Amino acid sequence: MTTPVLEIRNLHARIEEREILKGVNLVIPQGEVHAIMGRNGSGKSTLSYVLAGKEDYEVTEGEILLNGENILEMEPDERAAAGLFLAFQYPIEIPGVATMTFLKAAINAQRKARGEGELSTPDFMRAVKEAGAQLNVDSAMLKRPLNVGFSGGEKKRAEIMQMALLKPSLAVLDETDSGLDIDALQVVSKGVNALRDGKRSMLVITHYQRLLNHIVPDVVHVFSDGRIVESGDKDLALKLEAEGYANYGGEAA
Amino acid sequence: MADYDIPTLKEEIDRETVEQVLALDVDKYKYGFETEIESDVLPPGLTEETVRFISAKKEEPEWMLEWRLDAFRRFQTLEEPNWAKLHYPKIDLQAISFYAAPKSFNGPKSLDEVDPELLKTYAKLGIPLKEQAILAGVQGAAESVGTPFGANVAVDAVFDSVSVVTTFREELAKVGIIFCSISEAVREHPELVKKYLGSVVPVSDNYYATLNSAVFTDGSFVYIPKGVRCPMELSTYFRINEKNTGQFERTLIIADDDSYVSYLEGCTAPMRDENQLHAAVVELVALDNAEIKYSTVQNWYPGDKDGKGGIYNFVTKRGDCRGVNSHISWTQVETGSAITWKYPSCILRGDGSRGEFYSIAISNGYQQVDSGTKMIHLGKNTSSRIISKGIAAGFSDNTYRGQVSAHAKAKNARNFTQCDSLLIGDKCGAHTVPYIESRNGTAVFEHEATTSKISDDQMFYCLQRGLNEEEAVALIVNGFVRDVLQHLPMEFMVETQKLISISLEGSVG
Ligand SMILES: Nc1ncnc2c1ncn2[C@@H]1O[C@H](COP(=O)(O)OP(=O)(O)O)[C@@H](O)[C@H]1O
Ligand SMILES: [Mg+2]
Numbered sequence: 217m218t219t220p221v222l223e224i225r226n227l228h229a230r231i232e233e234r235e236i237l238k239g240v241n242l243v244i245p246q247g248e249v250h251a252i253m254g255r256n257g258s259g260k261s262t263l264s265y266v267l268a269g270k271e272d273y274e275v276t277e278g279e280i281l282l283n284g285e286n287i288l289e290m291e292p293d294e295r296a297a298a299g300l301f302l303a304f305q306y307p308i309e310i311p312g313v314a315t316m317t318f319l320k321a322a323i324n325a326q327r328k329a330r331g332e333g334e335l336s337t338p339d340f341m342r343a344v345k346e347a348g349a350q351l352n353v354d355s356a357m358l359k360r361p362l363n364v365g366f367s368g369g370e371k372k373r374a375e376i377m378q379m380a381l382l383k384p385s386l387a388v389l390d391e392t393d394s395g396l397d398i399d400a401l402q403v404v405s406k407g408v409n410a411l412r413d414g415k416r417s418m419l420v421i422t423h424y425q426r427l428l429n430h431i432v433p434d435v436v437h438v439f440s441d442g443r444i445v446e447s448g449d450k451d452l453a454l455k456l457e458a459e460g461y462a463n464y465g466g467e468a469a
Numbered sequence: 470m471a472d473y474d475i476p477t478l479k480e481e482i483d484r485e486t487v488e489q490v491l492a493l494d495v496d497k498y499k500y501g502f503e504t505e506i507e508s509d510v511l512p513p514g515l516t517e518e519t520v521r522f523i524s525a526k527k528e529e530p531e532w533m534l535e536w537r538l539d540a541f542r543r544f545q546t547l548e549e550p551n552w553a554k555l556h557y558p559k560i561d562l563q564a565i566s567f568y569a570a571p572k573s574f575n576g577p578k579s580l581d582e583v584d585p586e587l588l589k590t591y592a593k594l595g596i597p598l599k600e601q602a603i604l605a606g607v608q609g610a611a612e613s614v615g616t617p618f619g620a621n622v623a624v625d626a627v628f629d630s631v632s633v634v635t636t637f638r639e640e641l642a643k644v645g646i647i648f649c650s651i652s653e654a655v656r657e658h659p660e661l662v663k664k665y666l667g668s669v670v671p672v673s674d675n676y677y678a679t680l681n682s683a684v685f686t687d688g689s690f691v692y693i694p695k696g697v698r699c700p701m702e703l704s705t706y707f708r709i710n711e712k713n714t715g716q717f718e719r720t721l722i723i724a725d726d727d728s729y730v731s732y733l734e735g736c737t738a739p740m741r742d743e744n745q746l747h748a749a750v751v752e753l754v755a756l757d758n759a760e761i762k763y764s765t766v767q768n769w770y771p772g773d774k775d776g777k778g779g780i781y782n783f784v785t786k787r788g789d790c791r792g793v794n795s796h797i798s799w800t801q802v803e804t805g806s807a808i809t810w811k812y813p814s815c816i817l818r819g820d821g822s823r824g825e826f827y828s829i830a831i832s833n834g835y836q837q838v839d840s841g842t843k844m845i846h847l848g849k850n851t852s853s854r855i856i857s858k859g860i861a862a863g864f865s866d867n868t869y870r871g872q873v874s875a876h877a878k879a880k881n882a883r884n885f886t887q888c889d890s891l892l893i894g895d896k897c898g899a900h901t902v903p904y905i906e907s908r909n910g911t912a913v914f915e916h917e918a919t920t921s922k923i924s925d926d927q928m929f930y931c932l933q934r935g936l937n938e939e940e941a942v943a944l945i946v947n948g949f950v951r952d953v954l955q956h957l958p959m960e961f962m963v964e965t966q967k968l969i970s971i972s973l974e975g976s977v978g
Contacts, residue, residue, distance in 0.1 A: 268933050269932075270929050272925075292929060293935050297935050304930065307930070308929075310930070310931070310945060310948055311948050312948025312951035313944055318934075318944070321940065321944050325934070325935040325936045325940055329937075382935070
């Protein structure tokens with residue numbers, strides 16, 4: 217069996233003395249898309265931040281292996297170069313930095329970290345054009361400062377476009393459906409599905425089942441009070457949608 | 470921490486200066502002296518003999534010597550100002566050598582002899598080898614064709630006290646443009662120099678300008694004739710090379726009616742443990758419908774990480790929009806020097822004239838910056854625009870000090886000021902000190918100021934995309950200064966972006 221892309225073992229993490237993750241166990245084999253569903257406040261975003269290495273969080277127990285390598289000691293940028301990408305629930309504004317400029321800086325920073333040369337401008341432009349077409353990102357949008365004044369849909373499209381360009385081995389999508397109308401949801405989902413190539417793995421975090429009609433997961437996990445409490449196939453999502461999270465304990469959201 | 474100081478210091482309000490400028494009669498110097506010269510290098514110290522020595526060394530006419538001596542006498546009555554938010558030990562002028570001619574260009578013989586740290590900086594800036602050699606003062610390098618800014622820029626390079634090379638002069642002369650060292654202009658174009666020197670920054674304008682007037686050693690002179698658009702960017706590259714020397718260059722640019730010129734000024738200095746004094750004066754004169762764009766990238770040695778060494782940069786830059794509908798714009802990128810004291814200003818005298826000031830000032834380590842501008846509205850329908858971006862990191866202090874004033878006749882004067890500060894870390898300071906003074910009811914002045922920090926969320930977002938901390942800070946800072954960056958000529962834009970990264974090295978982590 218090949219090494220799973222992601223393996224989380226008994227992960228405990230806290231922020232400001234408060235334990236949020238209380239023993240997460242999760243294995244995502246290569247090429248699979250797993251969904252995590254859970255009520256608001258159950259710790260889903262915390263899991264994504266801890267995976268990406270946000271410094272406010274303290275991991276008190278457990279391990280995270282990315283392609284077999286323990287990443288807990290790595291800086292966020294090292295994890296990114298190692299193949300981890302996080303599509304943010306609330307993408308951050310970078311005033312004055314054109315989206316195009318940001319994309320180029322990110323790609324070249326990762327290439328540099330991996331000891332590869334800078335992408336030539338024609339190669340970069342070609343890649344941007346390709347990814348942009350897929351996600352309806354036009355050159356006018358690429359000239360605007362990243363996420364500044366972007367609509368909800370534009371922000372999420374920009375996130376997926378970055379994922380398309382950075383080609384991670386593991387993509388964590390945190391509530392990518394939030395703030396999207398049905399048309400935007402379709403565009404974004406199409407973009408995500410185009411990146412399912414049988415090798416890339418994804419962790420799709422969502423509160424609603426709706427997204428999973430568009431991005432159909434291989435495995436669905438139910439997340440409650442800082443841990444995974446049940447796992448199943450895509451039908452588990454439908455069951456959750458019908459019955460709500462009430463059966464899984466914790467306070468009502 | 471950031472604060473918003475209430476202006477209290479009257480010295481800064483330069484009504485006095487304006488009156489002096491208005492009253493000035495530049496044609497009053499008739500005396501002269503001759504001095505025997507023995508030596509090429511002047512021992513430290515400032516006396517009347519120093520002034521005579523410099524003047525004689527430059528083979529100046531008598532009127533020029535007398536002009537200097539007048540400045541020297543006035544200088545002796547002045548005290549060093551202390552109103553700026555700057556802290557430094559008293560400068561001992563008697564310990565400084567006021568003239569250091571590069572003895573037949575006594576620079577290094579090849580790049581191998583140049584300070585490797587300096588070369589590293591040049592390399593990071595992407596300056597080609599041949600041009601590095603010119604900048605580093607390698608013997609003979611200046612005579613080869615290269616310039617620091619590419620093919621279509623004419624350069625006058627000033628190393629220590631002497632102007633070394635002026636390229637493209639012949640091409641410029643064809644359209645009647647004079648571009649030469651100020652020393653040469655004094656000898657070859659005395660009528661222009663007499664008419665305009667000191668007409669914007671009067672001899673006794675301030676302590677450092679008066680000192681400069683007495684001992685200025687070289688600098689550039691530009692005259693653009695009526696109706697001529699200068700076909701290329703003109704540039705001066707300043708370089709302090711010798712130990713214990715002060716650099717006192719003097720630049721004078723005159724744009725005659727309906728003319729246009731864009732001028733670039735770049736500066737570097739090697740690393741030294743001691744502090745070195747730099748006190749330049751730049752005067753710009755724009756006549757009817759003329760436009761002058763003056764851009765500076767100042768990258769002088771800021772001192773080491775503990776605050777040792779570095780340049781003390783006390784500069785007086787002022788433009789006079791003397792003609793109707795004339796236009797002067799200052800764009801500056803200040804990343805170097807241990808201390809920066811600098812307020813490039815515009816006197817908006819001609820009706821309908823326009824002044825602009827675009828500034829990026831970055832301080833890191835123990836650097837101190839007190840910089841800004843003055844927009845003095847004298848004529849009707851004059852307008853001015855100020856965009857200042859201050860970035861403070863490390864233990865540095867970064868003050869914007871700006872004055873906007875409208876005089877009684879300045880009907881419909883307009884100013885817009887935007888003044889933004891960005892703090893990196895919590896040991897630095899940013900301060901905004903605006904002086905606004907209107908003696909005309911029709912004047913409209915707008916002022917906006919912000920202070921912000923790079924947020925942890927912004928940093929994390931950039932890191933998640935693979936940028937390391939320094940790359941992330943540089944990118945965010947480049948975004949912060951974008952409004953100003955756009956006003957730089959192409960030649961400086963790329964260099965500036967790299968410079969921002971270099972000057973913020975070590976500001977995080
Ligand atoms: N900076 C913080 N300090 C303290 N508690 C926090 C902080 N950020 C999040 N939390 C808490 O952690 C819990 C999990 O939040 P989060 O991971 O955002 O949940 P979800 O994404 O599932 O809605 C919530 O109770 C939230 O209030
Ligand atoms: Mg969340």
